[in-house]
């Protein structure tokens with residue numbers, strides 16, 4: 001499991017790195033960013049916060065615009081941002097070149113349909129391969145992990161947490177897609193990657209997972225009421241109803257005037273990280 005350092009930069013007393021490696025899950029090179037807080041490695045093993053990004057993003061969007069480093073430095077949190085899909089000349093994308101499927105839009109599933117099943121294995125990448133790689137190369141505490149994400153990555157964070165409640169101590173999301181089986185972005189992606197069997201979609205749908213019995217100790221979600229995707233794609237009220245029925249404590253903030261962008265995310269990033277730190281110990 002070798003790792004190439006693309007760049008490292010000191011920031012808020014810690015180190016912001018960007019790294020590349022050959023992925024066995026995707027069969028491609030993958031790039032991710034990792035912020036290590038001050039004093040990591042000097043006897044201290046920081047807990048890890050995973051951040052899954054949304055449509056069109058690479059590791060770079062949150063790394064450059066997420067404004068997470070000051071809080072991670074103060075709270076002693078490592079922060080990992082993976083890419084959102086495999087990439088490369090041989091990797092198939094959306095047949096029509098759309099932004100919401102294929103490159104930059106892996107939806108955190110292991111595709112079962114050709115030609116996507118060869119490379120689009122983002123579930124295995126994020127849940128298995130990358131945690132192993134980071135544990136092998138960096139002094140982090142793998143017993144203390146939590147996960148967050150934005151939009152498509154909010155969907156990823158919620159589904160990964162709901163299916164692995166013993167691994168992640170906290171899960172939160174900015175403007176998540178909560179029920180992909182029922183909204184256009186999700187129906188296109190799950191149909192394209194997993195085929196027409198809607199039963200197979202349920203493992204990748206936070207609301208369906210909760211309906212099918214998945215549980216998590218507490219969830220935090222922020223959504224802007226000026227988000228252009230709110231009523232067609234995000235539908236946070238469906239998560240609210242599912243959590244209420246299942247007895248899952250959900251804190252849902254509808255933020256007046258905020259949209260879907262990193263101006264919104266960066267405003268509430270510190271709140272989310274403090275909430276994660278409280279649960280990571």
Ligand SMILES: N[C@@H](CCC(=O)N[C@@H](CS)C(=O)NCC(=O)O)C(=O)O
Nearest residue numbers: 054055056057061099151152261262
């Ligand atoms: N029409 C938009 C839709 C995609 C979008 O809003 N992506 C969000 C995540 S779902 C994002 O984070 N974009 C990158 C950025 O704002 O830096 C685009 O093509 O960028």
